[in-house]
Every structure is written in structure tokens, then in C-alpha cells.
Amino acid sequence: MRAARAAPLLQLLLLLGPWLEAAGVAESPLPAVVLAILARNAEHSLPHYLGALERLDYPRARMALWCATDHNVDNTTEMLQEWLAAVGDDYAAVVWRPEGEPRFYPDEEGPKHWTKERHQFLMELKQEALTFARNWGADYILDHSVNSLGGCSPGRAGACDVPSSKFADTDNILTNNQTLRLLMGQGLPVVAPMLDSQTYYSNFWCGITPQGYYRRTAEYFPTKNRQRRGCFRVPMVHSTFLASLRAEGADQLAFYPPHPNYTWPFDDIIVFAYACQAAGVSVHVCNEHRYGYMNVPVKSHQGLEDERVNFIHLILEALVDGPRMQASAHVTRPSKRPSKIGFDEVFVISLARRPDRRERMLASLWEMEISGRVVDAVDGWMLNSSAIRNLGVDLLPGYQDPYSGRTLTKGEVGCFLSHYSIWEEVVARGLARVLVFEDDVRFESNFRGRLERLMEDVEAEKLSWDLIYLGRKQVNPEKETAVEGLPGLVVAGYSYWTLAYALRLAGARKLLASQPLRRMLPVDEFLPIMFDQHPNEQYKAHFWPRDLVAFSAQPLLAAPTHYAGDAEWLSDTETSSPWDDDSGRLISWSGSQKTLRSPRLDLTGSSGHSLQPQPRDEL
Numbered sequence: 216m217r218a219a220r221a222a223p224l225l226q227l228l229l230l231l232g233p234w235l236e237a238a239g240v241a242e243s244p245l246p247a248v249v250l251a252i253l254a255r256n257a258e259h260s261l262p263h264y265l266g267a268l269e270r271l272d273y274p275r276a277r278m279a280l281w282c283a284t285d286h287n288v289d290n291t292t293e294m295l296q297e298w299l300a301a302v303g304d305d306y307a308a309v310v311w312r313p314e315g316e317p318r319f320y321p322d323e324e325g326p327k328h329w330t331k332e333r334h335q336f337l338m339e340l341k342q343e344a345l346t347f348a349r350n351w352g353a354d355y356i357l358d359h360s361v362n363s364l365g366g367c368s369p370g371r372a373g374a375c376d377v378p379s380s381k382f383a384d385t386d387n388i389l390t391n392n393q394t395l396r397l398l399m400g401q402g403l404p405v406v407a408p409m410l411d412s413q414t415y416y417s418n419f420w421c422g423i424t425p426q427g428y429y430r431r432t433a434e435y436f437p438t439k440n441r442q443r444r445g446c447f448r449v450p451m452v453h454s455t456f457l458a459s460l461r462a463e464g465a466d467q468l469a470f471y472p473p474h475p476n477y478t479w480p481f482d483d484i485i486v487f488a489y490a491c492q493a494a495g496v497s498v499h500v501c502n503e504h505r506y507g508y509m510n511v512p513v514k515s516h517q518g519l520e521d522e523r524v525n526f527i528h529l530i531l532e533a534l535v536d537g538p539r540m541q542a543s544a545h546v547t548r549p550s551k552r553p554s555k556i557g558f559d560e561v562f563v564i565s566l567a568r569r570p571d572r573r574e575r576m577l578a579s580l581w582e583m584e585i586s587g588r589v590v591d592a593v594d595g596w597m598l599n600s601s602a603i604r605n606l607g608v609d610l611l612p613g614y615q616d617p618y619s620g621r622t623l624t625k626g627e628v629g630c631f632l633s634h635y636s637i638w639e640e641v642v643a644r645g646l647a648r649v650l651v652f653e654d655d656v657r658f659e660s661n662f663r664g665r666l667e668r669l670m671e672d673v674e675a676e677k678l679s680w681d682l683i684y685l686g687r688k689q690v691n692p693e694k695e696t697a698v699e700g701l702p703g704l705v706v707a708g709y710s711y712w713t714l715a716y717a718l719r720l721a722g723a724r725k726l727l728a729s730q731p732l733r734r735m736l737p738v739d740e741f742l743p744i745m746f747d748q749h750p751n752e753q754y755k756a757h758f759w760p761r762d763l764v765a766f767s768a769q770p771l772l773a774a775p776t777h778y779a780g781d782a783e784w785l786s787d788t789e790t791s792s793p794w795d796d797d798s799g800r801l802i803s804w805s806g807s808q809k810t811l812r813s814p815r816l817d818l819t820g821s822s823g824h825s826l827q828p829q830p831r832d833e834l
């Protein structure tokens with residue numbers, strides 16, 4: 216089903232356009248585009264949405280903005296106004312359609328609820344944009360909504376295929392500045408750039424029932440996960456798509472009123488899909504490139520705060536996977552007020568020679584309004600064996616990596632010393648409880664909210680604890696012991712990694728008292744020894760008492776950004792030389808499987824970090 220390619224001439228012009236123009240060879244032949252911007256209650260995402268629009272690599276003189284906003288309870292109108300005042304003059308034309316009052320639709324359950332009136336109003340607005348585009352003489356219209364429409368978010372599993380299903384708002388951020396050129400280059404009448412989300416949700420359907428409802432198909436997941444790449448004909452695209460106004464049949468396309476024969480659900484995206492079908496206009500989705508992001512919509516009873524939190528998670532995901540989102544500099548954003556969220560210190564261990572990782576961690580914490588303090592990690596590369604011995608470090612007799620059989624590496628020594636220095640600081644300053652992060656943390660959705668809630672519950676239950684893993688690899692598949700009254704926690708069994716954990720003063724004291732530098736093994740093997748869950752009796756015999764009280768968040772709140780075997784994976788502990796080898800050679804311990812994705816984590820999408828898929832996620 217690979218789509219026909221664009222006429223070679225158009226492709227050539229799109230590619231050469233800027234060059235020809237710069238060289239004074241030809242006038243820019245680029246087509247004229249109307250950007251139809253429909254925004255509602257979008258304050259949380261609007262700065263990033265507008266920032267992405269500003270960065271589109273397309274001459275503004277060839278674009279017109281058609282911008283409507285209505286029924287807002289937040290500052291969407293003011294923000295758009297501010298932005299248009301700053302950049303509007305650069306565009307060929309601007310239509311501004313704000314509607315200040317009312318703020319709600321009748322019968323609305325909340326700002327995320329779609330009523331019939333809202334659907335109709337939206338269809339009429341979109342039709343107006345389409346009519347404007349035709350009258351203005353545009354070649355294309357880019358339908359690109361922010362928090363104003365989306366796919367199904369059914370109340371029950373499995374179902375845009377039930378009449379009661381509701382549609383939901385999404386934020387669409389086009390981080391790829393080539394999006395317009397790439398889509399035009401396909402030469403297709405209606406084409407959507409596939410947008411990535413935190414789950415299986417996206418902006419296209421692969422199947423539709425004869426009644427116009429969502430139909431699950433075998434193609435959906437391979438397409439969403441890019442195991443199948445290209446442009447594919449589909450029955451429906453929504454949220455963000457480019458429609459050619461010159462294509463055959465395009466003059467019959469309409470958002471409103473529905474086609475006279477229309478019997479499908481009264482919903483703008485389905486009405487448009489039907490109009491395409493009736494006019495014989497093909498619809499495609501393209502996924503060869505990463506074009507941008509869309510968030511997973513919140514449910515109709517949820518509010519703007521849920522949406523804001525969800526969008527922050529999307530920003531964090533984009534920080535890891537790239538391309539990043541960048542907010543517009545032309546709008547005033549609510550200021551951030553970072554705090555230590557009830558901890559005495561939030562440590563971020565990071566190697567000075569990995570500034571990109573450090574910067575990403577700080578940016579992520581900033582987005583969540585958590586104030587972290589960077590601690591320079593002890594760099595294994597800088598250590599030689601005499602320096603290591605001078606620090607009083609000696610190897611735990613008989614220690615071998617469980618997978619490769621290698622001994623301790625300098626990277627692991629550095630990592631241990633980094634954590635150790637934090638435990639020392641905790642004890643020296645008498646810090647009651649702290650958070651410790653390494654620099655490759657991928658935060659789960661609503662990390663901050665869930666952590667605060669967990670700590671409140673722990674407090675309320677008067678749980679006695681020394682350490683709580685927030686991210687780790689559970690080594691054994693057996694179910695761990697539940698904690699009474701605390702459904703978000705389990706008693707930690709044998710675990711790997713020291714990615715993210717909460718630590719109490721008493722815990723730090725126990726860790727120091729065991730004098731681990733004199734019998735060192737990797738820090739993530741040391742911790743399970745200290746809470747007496749390590750399987751190796753020989754190692755354990757060196758430490759006493761092994762009475763650390765350790766729990767783990769369940770589900771986990773943090774994961775590694777990448778796993779061994781991922782293209783972007785990089786480990787400073789596993790690409791390192793043995794602790795007593797000063798020859799300077801680096802060895803990549805590819806045999807080590809500690810940092811492989813755990814099968815338990817591998818239930819999710821291509822990067823394996825997101826929420827477990829729910830039936831609704833694909834809709």
C-alpha cells in the first residue's frame with residue numbers, strides 16, 4: 216500500500232526552492248499554506264506548540280494563520296493574542312477569531328468533555344477555515360489543533376466502536392521543522408505526519424467499521440512502532456494533517472455540514488473522513504520521519520491539571536528521545552517554582568564530561584519543578600590503581616560480575632565512590648531524607664505527583680524505612696511481598712541499578728558503618744547485600760549486620776533512559792578498564808547483561824519505558 220510518490224518536479228522544487236532563491240535563480244515556487252489553529256484550554260502546551268510553528272522551515276510569507284479560540288477557562292486567548300502581536304506581521308495573512316464568552320458549553324461535565332454542541336461548533340469553525348483557505352487561494356491547509364480535538368478516549372476498554380465513546384483533546388507539537396516540506400513532497404491529497412505519543416495512541420486509524428467506528432487492525436501497531444515505514448493509505452487521520460486544495464475531488468471536501476448521506480457518528484473527524492471517502496480523496500499517514508508528538512488525552516471527567524501533568528511528561532520524553540520541544544519566546548509563561556518536594560536534598564550524580572546528560576536531568580527536574588543539586592561523579596577514567604588504593608579501596612575477595620565474569624571496573628569504583636560521598640554528606644549534615652538520581656533517569660508519567668503521594672502514604676502509615684527504590688531492575692521474577700496499607704510499595708528483593716532512590720539518615724548510617732570501601736563490589740550489588748537479599752552467601756559473609764530496610768515503588772517511578780543494546784546506550788561503568796589495570800585500554804563489557812531490558816519492563820512500545828498498553832491507547 217505504499218503511496219505513489221510525488222511528482223519528481225515538485226519534489227525537486229521543494230528541495231531546491233530555498234537554494235534557488237538564495238542564489239537568485241528563481242522566485243520561491245513554494246505553495247501557499249493556511250495554518251488552521253484551533254486552540255482551547257491549551258495554556259499548558261501552547262508555548263511549545265507555538266514555538267514549533269515558529270521553527271517550521273517554511274517562508275512565513277507563504278503562510279496564512281487562521282486562528283480560533285473559544286470557551287476557555289485559562290489564558291489561551293491572551294497567550295495567542297500576545298503571540299500574534301509578536302509574529303503575526305511576518306505571515307501573509309492572519310485571521311483571528313477569539314470568543315471570550317461563554318467559557319463552557321451547555322451540559323459539559325468539565326473542560327475535557329465533548330458535547331454535541333462542541334462538535335458542531337468545531338466543525339463550523341473548521342469549515343470557516345477551509346472556506347477562507349479556498350478564497351485566499353491557498354494550495355494547502357494544515358489542520359493543526361492544540362488541545363482542541365483528537366481521537367477516541369472511550370470510557371470502556373476497546374472502544375471507539377461504541378456509540379457512547381467520547382472524543383478527546385490532544386496537544387500536537389511538530390518538532391520536525393521540515394514537516395511541511397516533507398508532507399508536500401509526498402504529493403498526496405490528504406496526509407498526516409504520524410505523531411509519537413507516550414503510549415500506542417496516535418493520530419490515525421487503520422480501520423473503520425461500516426458504521427464509522429474505530430476498527431482494530433493488524434497494521435496498526437507495526438505502523439505506530441515504525442516496523443513498517445512509509446506512507447500508508449488509511450481511512451482516517453486527525454489532529455494534524457495537510458490537505459491539498461488542488462487535488463482532484465478536493466473541492467468537495469467539507470467539515471460542515473456533513474454529507475447528505477451521512478449516518479455515522481456526529482463528530483468532526485469522522486465527518487471529514489466520510490467526506491474524503493465520498494469525494495474519492497485518498498487519506499494517508501506517513502511515518503518515515505519523526506515529525507512530532509501528541510500527548511495521550513486525559514479522560515472526559517479529568518481536568519486541566521491532569522492535562523498539564525500529562526503534557527510535562529511528554530516534554531520529558533522529548534528531552535530523552537528528541538527532537539526536543541522548545542517554547543516560544545514570544546509568550547509569557549507561568550513561572551516555575553521548584554522545590555525539594557519535602558526532601559532535604561535532591562542529589563543528581565553526573566559526570567562532568569557528560570554535560571548533555573547533566574543538562575537533560577536538570578531540565579527535566581526543572582519542568583517538574585524539582586530543585587536538584589548536581590554532584591560531580593567520581594570519574595573512573597581519572598582513577599589509577601594507586602589512587603584507588605590511596606582512597607582505601609580494595610576489592611571484595613572473589614568478586615566477579617555475574618554475567619561476564621570480569622572483575623570490578625574503574626567505572627564501577629567511580630560510581631560507588633559517588634554514591635558513597637552522598638551517604639557521607641547525608642550523615643555529616645544530618646539530612647533526614649534525600650533523593651538520589653543518577654544522570655540517565657527516564658521519569659515515568661506524573662513522577663512528581665506519584666512520589667509525593669507515595670511519601671505522604673509512607674508517612675501516614677508510619678512505615679519504618681531506610682531506602683526506597685524508585686527505579687531498579689528486579690532480578691527475580693517472583694512476586695515480592697506487599698506492604699500492608701501501601702499499595703504503591705513492595706519489600707525489595709534482589710535488585711540491580713542505583714538509578715533513583717530515596718534514602719533516610721538511618722539508612723545512610725548503616726551503609727557507611729559496613730565500611731564497604733575496604734571490600735568493594737558494584738554499588739548495586741552492595742545494596743541488596745545490605746538488605747540481605749543477595750543470593751551470594753560468600754559476598755554476604757563480609758558484611759554484618761545486613762539490616763537495611765529497603766522497599767521499592769511498584770509500579771516503578773523511573774527507568775533508565777536507554778538499555779544495553781539500544782542504539783543510544785552508553786555506559787561509563789561498563790565501558791571501562793578493570794580497577795587495577797592502568798594500561799589505559801578501555802574494554803566494552805558487552806557480555807554484561809545487567810543493563811539489558813528486563814523482560815518485565817519489555818511490555819511496552821519500542822523504547823520500552825512507557826505505561827503498559829491499554830486497549831484504548833491505540834485509538
Ligand SMILES: *[C@@H]1O[C@H](CO)[C@@H](O)[C@H](O)[C@H]1NC(C)=O
Nearest residue numbers: 270271272273391392393538
Ligand atoms: C531544523 O532542525 C534541525 C534539527 O533540529 C536544525 O539542525 C536545523 O538548523 C533546523 N533548520 C531550520 C531552517 O531551522
Ligand SMILES: *[C@@H]1O[C@H](CO)[C@@H](O)[C@H](O)[C@H]1NC(C)=O
Nearest residue numbers: 258288289290293547548549
Ligand atoms: C492568566 O495570566 C495572568 C497574568 O499572566 C495571571 O495572573 C492569571 O492568573 C492567569 N489566569 C489563569 C486562569 O491562568
Ligand SMILES: *[C@@H]1O[C@H](CO)[C@@H](O)[C@H](O)[C@H]1NC(C)=O
Nearest residue numbers: 474475476477492493494495
Ligand atoms: C447518496 O445516497 C443516494 C440515495 O441512496 C445515492 O443515490 C447517492 O449516490 C449517494 N451519494 C453518495 C455520494 O454516496
Ligand SMILES: *[C@@H]1O[C@H](CO)[C@@H](O)[C@H](O)[C@H]1NC(C)=O
Nearest residue numbers: 597598599600601602603797
Ligand atoms: C595516579 O593518580 C594520582 C592522582 O590523580 C597521580 O598523582 C599519580 O601520579 C598517578 N599515578 C600513576 C602511576 O599514574
